[in-house]
Amino acid sequence: MLVSLNWLKHYVDINDQTPEELAELITKTGIEVESVEPIAEKMNHVVVGYVQSCEKHPNADKLNLCQVDVGEETLQIICGAPNVAAGQKVAVAKPGAVLPGNFKIKKAKLRGVESNGMICSLQELGVDEKDVPKEFTDGIFVFHDEVEIGDNAAELLNLDDIIIELGLTPNRADCLSMLGVAYEVAAILDQPFTPQEEVVNPVEEPAADEISVKVEAPDLNPYYGAFIINDVKIGPSPLWLRNRLIASGVRPINNVVDITNYVLLEYGQPLHAFDLDRFGTEEVVVRRAKQNETITTLDGQKRTLKPEHLVITNGKQPTAIAGVMGGADSEVHEDTTNILLEAAYFHPNAVRTSSKDHGLRSEASTRFEKGVDPNRVILAGKRACELLEKYADGKVLNGVVEFDDLDKEPKRVEITTSHINERLGTDISDEEIADILRRLQFRYEQNGELFKVIVPTRRGDVELFEDMLEEVARVYGYDNLPYTLPGGASQAGGLTLQQQLKRKVKNYLQGAGLDETITYSLTRANRAEQLVSREVKEQAKAPVRLAMPMSEEHSHLRLSILPELLESLSYNIARKQTDLAYYELGTVFISEEEQVTVQPEEQLRLSGALTGDWHIHPWQQEKKSVDFFVVKGIVEGLAKLLDLQLTYRQAKLPDMHPGRTAEVLLDNQVIGFIGQIHPKLQNELDLKETYVFDLNVEVLFGSYEKEEAFQAIPKYPSINRDIALVVDEQSFAAEVAETILEAGAPLVKDVRIFDVYQGEHLESGKKSIAFNLLYMDPNRTLKDEEVEKAHEKILSAVGERHQAELRG
Amino acid sequence: MKDRLQELQSEALEKVKQAEDLKALQDVRVAYLGKKGPITEVLRGMGKLSKEERPVIGQLANEVRETISDAIQKKQGKLEEEALEQQLEEESIDVTLPGRPVQVGGPHxxxxxxxxxxxxxxxxxxxxxxxxxxxxxxxxxxxxxxxxxxxxxxxxxxxxxxxxxxxxxxxxxxxxxxxxxxxxxxxxxxxxxxxxxxxxxxxxxxxxxxxxxxxxxxxxxxxxxxxxxxxxxxxxxxxxxxxxxxxxxxxxxxxxxxxxxxxxxxxxxxxxxxxxxxxxxxxxxxxxxxxxxxxxxxxxxxxxxxxxxxxxxxxxxxxxxxxxxxxxxxxxxxxxxxxxxxxx
CATH class of the missing domain: 3.30.930.10 (Bira Bifunctional Protein; Domain 2)
Structure with a gap:
């Protein structure tokens, strides 16, 4: 809502507040002021001039040589505007004037002829092009009104006005009107305000002779009032009215349209003027539209209607979409003489549906959607009649033809001083409450600390005790509330185990050198199904799709974090950032249904993607690129952190390197995978070798047990033995190690692999794996013979199970 | 004999003084204090001495031995110190070269x-x-x-x-x-x-x-x-x-x-x-x-x-x-x- 300060001052005395101070008060008390700006920067030497003569420039076809009387003198001015003519009163910028945009006006010679100033267009004077009346958009502005030559034109055109832009929240529809803003500002400044009464002088002939009103959908249209104004003369509106429209961001058109717009701004009540002679019949019938019924609206669009839309008809066909836009057929024209003026209350939902379905948002629909003041509907109609009488020479017929089933009763809310103080934490007195109600102009009956408040219908948002609480609090001033802390039993705050583990895992990964990312949950259809772990794929029927995505890029909920993570890698690679180690802890969305009906499972997963150099220290010739075992080491470290046993199983997965991928298992259940992404995918994404991991951390967290018992530190020495075993090159080292542990139990506590060899000293198809075994008994010192015995047992077990031979 | 011992002592001390490294010093030790060294020899020849002279010379011989041994010990300590210093000198590095980077990630x-x-x-x-x-x-x-x-x-x-x-x-x-x-x-x-x-x-x-x-x-x-x-x-x-x-x-x-x-x-x-x-x-x-x-x-x-x-x-x-x-x-x-x- 754009509020003209000059217009506002007409209602309320704002004392000596500067516009900025006023804005600050409005913001603190009720409505956020988004900006405070003059229509145009201040200018001098812009006056009303009279064009005495206008001739062609001797040396230029498109220029005119004008003699302009500006009061004290007559100036020769060259003007290029096509609409300049002798006999006009125009706005002249005299030499020395500075127009908006720091445009300095100086004496000049144009094609050899002297020009002493400029005849201005409204745009040149700082008016926004969209607010300039059509007749002046391509030329200079011409006064239609009685103005004195030599007077300050900038002032006459209201260019010194300050515009306060209000950022209205949906509840404060009352301030979508100048009267509403006046009540608000009057309350804030504790100033009186009473709106002036509408004065209409109707002719004797009753309006009911010309029109009848029938409402067939009273639920959507509880009030419809029709005024008839005859013999209007269409022409420009008076300057003051146009100034107010322009200040409010509304382009002046003609007096009839301007007046309905003006009343909309003043009262917050949209009105509609039909050309009575073009209306077609003498009856107004308001009803729900028929399925597939059509109407051509003012903007020339043919629109198809349905029963959810409310329409005004002439009993035969629709003449307007109620509250949204009128029909082209009954539009007011230059030659219109008789007017049917509609003042109605349309139900917010009816207007919202129509405006949404037809993509038509207007000043009118916005107000109806938020609910207009039921007691201002007729008054607004009367106000328009008053103005049409005055400024369009209209004859208002007697009375309003109406259908009235509208509840105009004000709401009543009871408050007590003690309840208010309990909820605010304040110590406000009965007198202060009474004073606040007086300022708000809310009537009330007081009985001690009990106030029965009669809420004016303009404040449709105030219904409950809590609404009144807000009214009292904001006028009392939030600055005046004390600072306290909640009482009651205190509770110990803290993180749940899962939240603690999340932080622990993040800290571990960051310590390990990975950077955390946050990517989008919504992704492309093809990406949503890419790099999805086996167990997720088995559970999920299909990725969840949005009903109406904004773009295909963000249309599906992810089943894996990896595709978006890889996208982040690509983004960086394209910017020459080549060494990257990223992880993300986030949810994927698993629906077991083809057509989603219930909330999908949201599973917390941990994914990582690494590429480029993992470690580089050039001057000592150290360099290590990311490989499978870097990533595996990170996952193994994570398992150690959570004290869980993970196992790894070679796997062939889509989009993954067939020889460098493993599924990760916990208790024999797949919970994720690690490996290199497929070189084809690498190419597609412009990535070099890239390794990833993806784990269901929810399962990991679920298996985590907080260690509680103390584990004794070993007192007795351990014994180390190395063995090198020759096995088939297809054998898995982890399986051999497993056999060693099993066969060596209980003495073998740990097996480490310290060398893997394949080459000329071995039979082809074989490899040698060297293990370091740790023997230990927590209760005594081991004897050599025992170790020897266990060692023998191990050798025979690996021989049997893996055809392993001791390397000679 | 007395003169011989004093001569040996000053000779040995001079050699210790001249020894420039641990090996030279070891040579001095072997030469003067070894089983085949001149002092041992002197002691061996004590049989020829009179009963009165024997303890006097014996004591003197031991004193000479100790003096030489102390000198060697001291010199050895000094030489070792020097050797270590030299070794450390050789081990010195350019401390302004960059360290081996530790990979550190961080939270979003x-x-x-x-x-x-x-x-x-x-x-x-x-x-x-x-x-x-x-x-x-x-x-x-x-x-x-x-x-x-x-x-x-x-x-x-x-x-x-x-x-x-x-x-x-x-x-x-x-x-x-x-x-x-x-x-x-x-x-x-x-x-x-x-x-x-x-x-x-x-x-x-x-x-x-x-x-x-x-x-x-x-x-x-x-x-x-x-x-x-x-x-x-x-x-x-x-x-x-x-x-x-x-x-x-x-x-x-x-x-x-x-x-x-x-x-x-x-x-x-x-x-x-x-x-x-x-x-x-x-x-x-x-x-x-x-x-x-x-x-x-x-x-x-x-x-x-x-x-x-x-x-x-x-x-x-x-x-x-x-x-x-x-x-x-x-x-x-x-x-x-x-x-x-x-x-x-």
């Missing part, structure tokens, strides 16, 4: 901000609650006093999956869920951080996905001044004790009264500058007293219980705190952006 800036907020509220006795990102229309809207057709639903155009399911547009549904869980009588003191989604085209100031931290306190006798006290404490810890706060009226369907909280502008200290658009204040969060309809729907009797709620955007806080000019930075994961905030 939003995580840092959210964890900072979490820790502040944990300190005030709050729990951290989480909830689903795909919500039911009921919890996302209806339970929050936004029935179907409510105009305020326009304020946050949403990503629907079905008519009843959507991506949550705020983390407030977690509040509704928590109240349900607390059964209409247990006090609530919680915050809920998380991702939220709205139908916005991504640009410098809009993101279809962003994060929120909302909070809720419900108990008997919760007052609006409590809201002011808690949020003031939060703001001062988060943004600095010199910052002031102010509340001004606003509107949210789930709170009444509703307010927005501003903090005084850090750049100009409240005088007005381009950062605060000349107002001296910067909007930081929305808050209010829980609407009675919301309490009632969650099973709390609004006549007995009252509460306050608040919500803030970590992106906005981060942008204000660090002067970040484009919200998309949070989601493109440019390494050069991420690394800047590891110390944050």
């Amino acid at each position: 800036l939003l995580t840092s901000i959210i964890e900072e907020i979490e820790d502040l509220f944990i300190g005030m006795g709050f729990e951290i609650k989480e909830g689903p990102e795909v919500e039911t229309d009921y919890y996302n809207f209806e339970a929050l006093n936004l029935p179907k057709g409510h105009p305020a639903r326009d304020m946050q155009d949403s990503f629907y999956i079905t008519e009843e399911l959507l991506l949550r547009t705020h983390t407030s549904p977690v509040q509704a869920r928590t109240m349900k869980q607390k059964d209409g009588h247990e006090p609530v003191r919680m915050i809920c951080p998380g991702k939220v989604y709205r139908r916005d085209t991504d640009d410098a100031t809009h993101s279809h996905q962003f994060t929120q931290v909302e909070g809720l306190v419900v108990d008997e006798n919760i007052k609006m001044s409590d809201l002011k006290g808690v949020l003031n404490g939060f703001a001062k810890q988060m943004f600095g004790s010199e910052r002031d706060i102010r509340l001004r009226p606003s509107f949210f369907p789930f709170t009444e009264p509703s307010v927005e909280m501003d903090i005084s502008c850090k750049v100009c200290g409240g005088d007005g500058c381009s950062v605060c658009k000349g107002t001296g204040w910067i909007e930081i969060l929305g808050a209010g007293m829980v609407h009675p309809n919301v309490l009632e729907m969650a099973g709390y009797d609004p006549n007995l219980y009252s509460g306050f709620a608040f919500g803030m955007g970590p992106e906005r806080i981060a942008m204000l705190k660090y002067g970040i000019d484009d919200i998309r930075h949070f989601y493109t994961n440019d390494i050069r952006f991420l690394k800047q905030y590891h110390k944050a």
Whole structure:
């Protein structure tokens, strides 16, 4: 809502507040002021001039040589505007004037002829092009009104006005009107305000002779009032009215349209003027539209209607979409003489549906959607009649033809001083409450600390005790509330185990050198199904799709974090950032249904993607690129952190390197995978070798047990033995190690692999794996013979199970 | 013989003095003190001496031995010291060369901000609650006093999956869920951080996905001044004790009264500058007293219980705190952006 300060001052005395101070008060008390700006920067030497003569420039076809009387003198001015003519009163910028945009006006010679100033267009004077009346958009502005030559034109055109832009929240529809803003500002400044009464002088002939009103959908249209104004003369509106429209961001058109717009701004009540002679019949019938019924609206669009839309008809066909836009057929024209003026209350939902379905948002629909003041509907109609009488020479017929089933009763809310103080934490007195109600102009009956408040219908948002609480609090001033802390039993705050583990895992990964990312949950259809772990794929029927995505890029909920993570890698690679180690802890969305009906499972997963150099220290010739075992080491470290046993199983997965991928298992259940992404995918994404991991951390967290018992530190020495075993090159080292542990139990506590060899000293198809075994008994010192015995047992077990031979 | 011994001593001491390294010194030791050395020889020849002379010479021989031995010992210590010094000298390195880098990653800036907020509220006795990102229309809207057709639903155009399911547009549904869980009588003191989604085209100031931290306190006798006290404490810890706060009226369907909280502008200290658009204040969060309809729907009797709620955007806080000019930075994961905030 754009509020003209000059217009506002007409209602309320704002004392000596500067516009900025006023804005600050409005913001603190009720409505956020988004900006405070003059229509145009201040200018001098812009006056009303009279064009005495206008001739062609001797040396230029498109220029005119004008003699302009500006009061004290007559100036020769060259003007290029096509609409300049002798006999006009125009706005002249005299030499020395500075127009908006720091445009300095100086004496000049144009094609050899002297020009002493400029005849201005409204745009040149700082008016926004969209607010300039059509007749002046391509030329200079011409006064239609009685103005004195030599007077300050900038002032006459209201260019010194300050515009306060209000950022209205949906509840404060009352301030979508100048009267509403006046009540608000009057309350804030504790100033009186009473709106002036509408004065209409109707002719004797009753309006009911010309029109009848029938409402067939009273639920959507509880009030419809029709005024008839005859013999209007269409022409420009008076300057003051146009100034107010322009200040409010509304382009002046003609007096009839301007007046309905003006009343909309003043009262917050949209009105509609039909050309009575073009209306077609003498009856107004308001009803729900028929399925597939059509109407051509003012903007020339043919629109198809349905029963959810409310329409005004002439009993035969629709003449307007109620509250949204009128029909082209009954539009007011230059030659219109008789007017049917509609003042109605349309139900917010009816207007919202129509405006949404037809993509038509207007000043009118916005107000109806938020609910207009039921007691201002007729008054607004009367106000328009008053103005049409005055400024369009209209004859208002007697009375309003109406259908009235509208509840105009004000709401009543009871408050007590003690309840208010309990909820605010304040110590406000009965007198202060009474004073606040007086300022708000809310009537009330007081009985001690009990106030029965009669809420004016303009404040449709105030219904409950809590609404009144807000009214009292904001006028009392939030600055005046004390600072306290909640009482009651205190509770110990803290993180749940899962939240603690999340932080622990993040800290571990960051310590390990990975950077955390946050990517989008919504992704492309093809990406949503890419790099999805086996167990997720088995559970999920299909990725969840949005009903109406904004773009295909963000249309599906992810089943894996990896595709978006890889996208982040690509983004960086394209910017020459080549060494990257990223992880993300986030949810994927698993629906077991083809057509989603219930909330999908949201599973917390941990994914990582690494590429480029993992470690580089050039001057000592150290360099290590990311490989499978870097990533595996990170996952193994994570398992150690959570004290869980993970196992790894070679796997062939889509989009993954067939020889460098493993599924990760916990208790024999797949919970994720690690490996290199497929070189084809690498190419597609412009990535070099890239390794990833993806784990269901929810399962990991679920298996985590907080260690509680103390584990004794070993007192007795351990014994180390190395063995090198020759096995088939297809054998898995982890399986051999497993056999060693099993066969060596209980003495073998740990097996480490310290060398893997394949080459000329071995039979082809074989490899040698060297293990370091740790023997230990927590209760005594081991004897050599025992170790020897266990060692023998191990050798025979690996021989049997893996055809392993001791390397000679 | 006496003369011979004294001669040997001065000879040996001279040699010790001349020995330049440990080997030369060892040679001196062997030459003078060894089994075949001249002193041993002298002692062996003692048999020829008279009874009176024998102990005198014997003692002298031992004294000479000891003197030489001491000298060698001392010299050895000195030479060893020198050798070590030399070795260490040779081992010296260019300490200005760069060290072996340790790979260090870091949290995402939003995580840092959210964890900072979490820790502040944990300190005030709050729990951290989480909830689903795909919500039911009921919890996302209806339970929050936004029935179907409510105009305020326009304020946050949403990503629907079905008519009843959507991506949550705020983390407030977690509040509704928590109240349900607390059964209409247990006090609530919680915050809920998380991702939220709205139908916005991504640009410098809009993101279809962003994060929120909302909070809720419900108990008997919760007052609006409590809201002011808690949020003031939060703001001062988060943004600095010199910052002031102010509340001004606003509107949210789930709170009444509703307010927005501003903090005084850090750049100009409240005088007005381009950062605060000349107002001296910067909007930081929305808050209010829980609407009675919301309490009632969650099973709390609004006549007995009252509460306050608040919500803030970590992106906005981060942008204000660090002067970040484009919200998309949070989601493109440019390494050069991420690394800047590891110390944050």
